[in-house]
Amino acid sequence: MGRWKLFRGLIAMFLVFNLFISVSIAQMNVEDVWGIPNEASNEVYFNSPVALSKDVSGDIYVADMSNNRIVKIDQSGNLIEKFGSLGSGNGEFDTPFGVAIDNNGNILVADTANYRIQKFDSNWNFITSWGSFGDGPGEFGLPREIGIDSQNRYHVCDEFHDRIQVFDQNGNFLYEYGGRGTANGKFRLPQGIAIKQDPTGDKVYVCDTFNNRVQVLDVDGNYIEQLGTGEAGDSSNKFFYPRGVNIDSNGDVYIADTFNHKIKKFDSNHNYKYSTSIGLADLEPVFPCQVLPIGNGDFIVSDTGNSQLIKFDGYSTYATKDFNIGKLRTDDGVFSGSTGAAVDSQGNVYITDSLNHRVQKIDSSGNVLDKWGGNSGNGGPGAYGINYWQFTTPKQIWYDKKYDNLVIADTGNNRIQVFTKNGGWVMNFGYYHLTLPVGVCTTSDGYTYVADTGANRIVKFNPMGVFAGSWGTEGMGDGEFRQPFFIASDSKDNIYVVDRANSRVQKFDKDGNFITKWGTNGGVPEEDPLENWGIGNGDFFLPIGITIDENDNVYVTDSSNNRVQKFDSDGNFIEKWGNFSGNEGDFFSPQGVACGPNGEVYVVDGLLNKITKFTP
Secondary structure: OHHHHHHHHHHHHHHOOOOOOOOOOOOOEEEEEEOOOOOOOOOOOOOOEEEEEEOOOOOEEEEEHHHOEEEEEOOOOOEEEEEOOEOOOOOOEOOOOEEEEOOOOOEEEEEHHHOEEEEEOOOOOEEEEEOOEOOOOOOEOOEEEEEEOOOOOEEEEEHHHOEEEEEOOOOOEEEEEEOEOOOOOOEOOEEEEEEEOOOOOOEEEEEEHHHOEEEEEOOOOOEEEEEOOOOOOOEOOEOOOOOEEEEOOOOOEEEEEHHHOEEEEEOOOOOEEEEOOOOOOOOOOOOEEEEEEEEOOEEEEEEHHHOEEEEEEEOOOOEEEEEEEOOOOOOOOOOOOOOEEEEOOOOOEEEEEHHHOEEEEEOOOOOEEEEEEOEOOEOOOOOOOOOOOOOOOOOOEEEEOOOOEEEEEEHHHOEEEEEEOOOOEEEEEOOOOOOOEEEEEEOOOOOEEEEEHHHOEEEEEOOOOOEEEEEOOEOOOOOOEOOEEEEEEOOOOOEEEEEHHHOEEEEEOOOOOEEEEEEHHHHOOOOOOOOOOOOOOOOOOOOOOEEEOOOOOEEEEEHHHOEEEEEOOOOOEEEEEOOEOOOOOOEOOEEEEEEOOOOOEEEEEOOOOEEEEEEO
């Protein structure tokens, strides 16, 4: 599993920074949407499940975020009911991130993209709702998880505003605590909360996600102590963007150390006890967002990256995996953590189905034609591999017009793989030169360019896959990068690089000479990526994907602004579309983008696990 340990930090880059700015000008029409499985009434295909809660009888409630619903199951994983659908009415949800049961058995849902909290009784009869988009009292930038104190007050993580807001049982605002910062009692993107109800004084545990710690506070927000040093890492006292926390009846604390892909357990005095294992096998979590103790040391994990739940048996010094809950998203035409897209000369579309470790080939009408990678094209969490026909979390895919092949960044294997359009293996290269390659493109002379993300540089290979040079280093100047991601080439063989953490695009000639840049603040970045964002035309916030159409127009997935922007080849803004929502035509963390021969634009939505086809 050393290969997985090497690139676990890489996939953290894709999801942690999504702050869901609401800006949208729709210029494109939705023609089709791919990736929605056929779900029978008695089965569950989770789609990025996040928060977990349980009622007094022990039944479990799951915020099935990208399916816009709450799923109720028993502790054996048997389905009890599904409630909710996409919308903004009472009992409808839009990407719900949180669910909690209050002291009276009522159900609270953080209806995130509707910027509100909804409250129901135990039979799902609507009681009330409150909240709207904004930064005032009772308004939300991103309502996430909900904690319940002994007085039955509701503590809501307002992630985007770095605060916790507290409400009474009727939704009336009472007070808030936190605010942006790194000092004790301050937060940077708080995403998880749990409250230990105690007659001697409740304790509030907050996942201070971007500060890599869990803070312990009293119910008024006064700092008591913290778990974790605040420095990113993976040890008994270090976390990497923790998102979930919970407490069992013994006072033991469970933390979803999300980007270390582990659960860490501490005793009631916060002494470290153990961590779960890490890896890509079938029952090992990827991006676990919450952990729910269910008694006797056992717990259930929301395995968000694999769109399933996992039940663990817990012991004094370790935990073992028991079973998974939910159907894996491995059917043909269904995706799990997909990232890249490419279109060939016949209009066929190729998708890197990343967490299924495979490529799917689809015609322009959405019919699956072929698949490869994984186990004979059959994906799943354990379908990764190092053989020439396998991938480990492949990222960008590029159609090479000169050779009529597909070129793929096989990121977890630190190599580039080349296949024919029918999945026939041609060659691979780059292993000794690359560290976490994410982006790849080719030019008309047959050269391949790779975004060597782990080394913050661009690497060039000749048509035989032989190293031919590189440029770039870590930094914020021209020709320097912080997380170069997807790349693209135009008809003149210029190279465009998404310089993700610098929130900009840089343009070079094929020899690596700097030409221009654009993005937030004109492409001049701030040291702190959280401060280096904008929502105006031409601004970016941690972009990911890029492609070039036949007229050399540039399309960029402005991922954390949840939109696509279109520019001319000099970086002049043309149009934008998309918004943070589960609605058709909107996005939640758009990843790859590709253009078809007739003006079609295909956008890969990494967290909604769908592909949207747009036409002008």
